[in-house]
C-alpha cells in the first residue's frame with residue numbers, strides 16, 4: 001500500500017473518532033454523516049488550529065446541514081443529471097464535457113455541489129468508459145474534457161491511466177483537464193510515479209481547489225511543484241464561503257500564495273443552491289468587493305473570474321464589480337479604471353479630423 005492510501009485509512013471518517021479527536025458530540029452529527037459522509041485526512045487535520053476556523057468549517061459536519069427547508073435549494077441545482085447523455089458524463093457547453101471518474105474524495109467538503117452522491121461507492125467501469133469514449137468519438141465538436149467526480153486522483157495510477165489513454169486515442173479531443181482537491185489535502189498522493197504517468201498525456205491541465213491561505217503548507221507547495229515540473233499548467237478554483245474566505249484580505253493572500261506555488265487563480269465561485277449547504281452562502285456583493293479589492297491592486301495574474309453557476313444548468317456567468325465600459329461608439333470608448341477614473345480610448349480607422357479633436361488620447365478626467 002502506498003503512503004497516500006495509508007493516510008486515507010488513517011483519516012477521520014466516523015463520528016466516534018470525530019468526537020474523540022475534535023470534541024464534536026457524536027450524537028449531534030450522526031444523522032448528518034449517515035447522509036453526507038465525513039473524511040478528514042491527517043494532513044488537513046494538522047492545519048486545523050481551533051474550533052470553527054476556516055479549515056474546520058469546510059470539513060467538520062454541522063447540524064445546519066440537516067436543515068432542509070432552505071429556500072430554492074435542490075440536490076442537483078445545476079441540473080447536471082438533465083445534461084447527461086451517458087452515465088457519468090455531463091455535456092452542457094458546445095465543445096467540452098465533464099466526466100465523473102469516481103465518487104471518492106480525499107475530504108468531503110461540507111459545501112459540496114455534488115453532495116448528493118460523493119462518498120458513495122462507485123468508480124467508472126470499463127463498460128461505462130467505453131460508452132463515454134463512443135459518445136465523444138461520435139461528437140467531433142468536443143475538444144476538451146474535464147475529469148472530475150468525486151476526485152479523479154483518488155483512483156490508483158493504473159485506473160487513471162486507463163481513462164487517460166482511452167481519451168487520448170480520440171483524435172479531435174485536444175485537451176484534457178483534471179479537477180482535483182488532492183494536492184491541497186493529500187499531497188503525498190502526488191508521487192513521482194503519478195507525475196511521470198500524467199506527463200505522457202499532454203496537453204493536460206489541472207485545476208486545483210483551494211479556499212484559504214492556511215491550506216498552502218510546505219507539503220502542498222512541494223506537491224504543486226512536482227506537478228508544475230511535469231509541465232502541467234495549474235489553475236485554482238475557489239468557492240466563496242461565509243466565515244471561511246468572504247474577506248478581501250484573506251482572498252488576496254490566497255491568490256498571491258497560489259501564484260507563488262505556480263498555481264494561476266482561475267475561478268471564484270458564488271456558492272451554489274445545494275441542499276444542506278445554505279449556511280455557507282454569502283451575498284453577491286461580498287464577491288464583487290473581493291474582485292474590486294484585487295483588480296488593479298495586485299498582479300493581474302492573481303485575479304480570477306468571479307462566476308455564478310446559473311441555477312438550472314445555464315452555465316457559468318462571469319460578473320464584475322462595476323461596469324468598466326461606460327460608452328462605446330464609432331469614435332471612442334470610455335472606460336473606468338480600478339481607481340474609478342474614466343479613460344478615453346479613440347477607435348482606429350476614423351477620419352483624421354475626429355482623431356485630432358481629442359487633445360490627448362490618454363487623458364484622465
Ligand SMILES: *Cc1c(COP(=O)(O)O)cnc(C)c1O
Nearest residue numbers: 090091092093096097098146316
Ligand atoms: C464548469 C464546467 C465546465 C467547464 O467550464 P470552463 O468555463 O470551460 O472551465 C464544463 N462542463 C460543466 C458541466 C461545467 O460545470
